[in-house]
Amino acid sequence: MEKYILITGAxxxxxxxxxxxxxxxxxxxxAGVRRQEDKEQLESLNPNISxxxxxxxxxxxxxxxxxxxxxKTNEIFALINNAGIxxxxxxxxxxxxxxxxxxxxxxxxxxxxxxRFLPLxxxxxxxxxxxxxxxxxxxxxxVSPYCASKRALDMFFNSLLVECKNPNxxxxxxxxxxVSTPIWNKSVDACEKTFENVSQDCxxxxxxxxxxxxxxxxxxxxxxxxxxxxxxxxxxxxxxxxPKLSYxxxxxxxxxxxxxxxxxxxxxxxxxxGLKYRLKK
Ligand SMILES: NC(=O)c1ccc[n+]([C@@H]2O[C@H](COP(=O)([O-])OP(=O)(O)OC[C@H]3O[C@@H](n4cnc5c(N)ncnc54)[C@H](OP(=O)(O)O)[C@@H]3O)[C@@H](O)[C@H]2O)c1
Numbered sequence: 001m002e003k004y005i006l007i008t009g010a011x012x013x014x015x016x017x018x019x020x021x022x023x024x025x026x027x028x029x030x031a032g033v034r035r036q037e038d039k040e041q042l043e044s045l046n047p048n049i050s051x052x053x054x055x056x057x058x059x060x061x062x063x064x065x066x067x068x069x070x071x072k073t074n075e076i077f078a079l080i081n082n083a084g085i086x087x088x089x090x091x092x093x094x095x096x097x098x099x100x101x102x103x104x105x106x107x108x109x110x111x112x113x114x115x116r117f118l119p120l121x122x123x124x125x126x127x128x129x130x131x132x133x134x135x136x137x138x139x140x141x142x143v144s145p146y147c148a149s150k151r152a153l154d155m156f157f158n159s160l161l162v163e164c165k166n167p168n169x170x171x172x173x174x175x176x177x178x179v180s181t182p183i184w185n186k187s188v189d190a191c192e193k194t195f196e197n198v199s200q201d202c203x204x205x206x207x208x209x210x211x212x213x214x215x216x217x218x219x220x221x222x223x224x225x226x227x228x229x230x231x232x233x234x235x236x237x238x239x240x241x242x243p244k245l246s247y248x249x250x251x252x253x254x255x256x257x258x259x260x261x262x263x264x265x266x267x268x269x270x271x272x273x274g275l276k277y278r279l280k281k
Pocket of ligand 1 (some may be wrong): 109
């Protein structure tokens with residue numbers, strides 16, 4: 001029997017790698033994109049991939065994507081909530097619109113898509129995989145919008161799991177550490193644009209940290225795991241009979257989990273002094 005999977009944000013990075021890997025394994029993929037060129041590019045990878053236009057922040061777009069899926073099937077085996085952006089900056093100066101944008105994509109977007117597609121997930125085995133992040137442990141300064149969005153994503157979907165009347169629905173959180181994808185440069189570009197016109201006060205206080213973190217983020221495009229590593233993990237989770245509720249990917253993710261177990265005061269001390277030490281080097 002054909003198994004359909006919907007992946008949001010499949011134009012690049014983890015979503016694209018997952019679409020490619022899962023299509024090779026024989027799954028039928030609905031790959032969410034926002035541009036015609038991404039649609040053509042993805043569909044040229046494998047005949048099992050059908051790219052569909054899907055902006056997770058837009059009700060109408062989600063509705064149209066739903067209608068498109070419905071023309072092919074009335075059951076999807078898995079939804080992979082992957083679409084995401086990463087925004088940051090010092091809490092003291094964060095524009096509220098920036099926070100709203102962060103949550104619109106990473107949190108409300110995932111919920112919007114899940115709510116619409118849940119009626120197609122009433123079979124004997126259906127799965128929602130959320131691409132969360134080690135940021136969900138909340139131990140990283142200056143990226144609080146991203147951390148809070150990933151924590152909120154995990155919290156909302158854990159509640160869904162507990163509330164849901166469908167005993168066959170599995171909801172899994174995947175928490176990668178650093179993966180080399182375009183998200184890092186996109187994130188720094190977006191943050192630099194937002195903070196272009198910030199007050200001198202903000203610059204005086206935080207410039208050193210922000211420049212260091214921006215450079216660090218740009219370096220992450222060359223470091224860490226590969227998108228294919230996460231695609232392999234996703235494939236393993238989808239074929240596992242009894243997947244765990246949460247998976248860490250990468251040593252940095254395991255370390256972040258460990259830090260989060262420490263008393264908050266100890267964790268804060270280590271994080272604050274760790275950053276100070278790295279700034280001095
Ligand atoms: N890379 C890492 O180190 C890392 C680590 C942990 C977790 N993650 C998570 O992994 C997921 C994928 O990120 P990535 O690293 O693969 O980055 P990426 O290459 O930038 O991919 C992000 C995807 O999300 C899509 N997207 C953004 N806004 C959207 C919207 N409003 N509606 C629909 N799609 C939207 C983008 O589409 P467009 O091209 O149309 O903008 C793109 O396809 C994200 O949730 C991210 O938080 C990444």
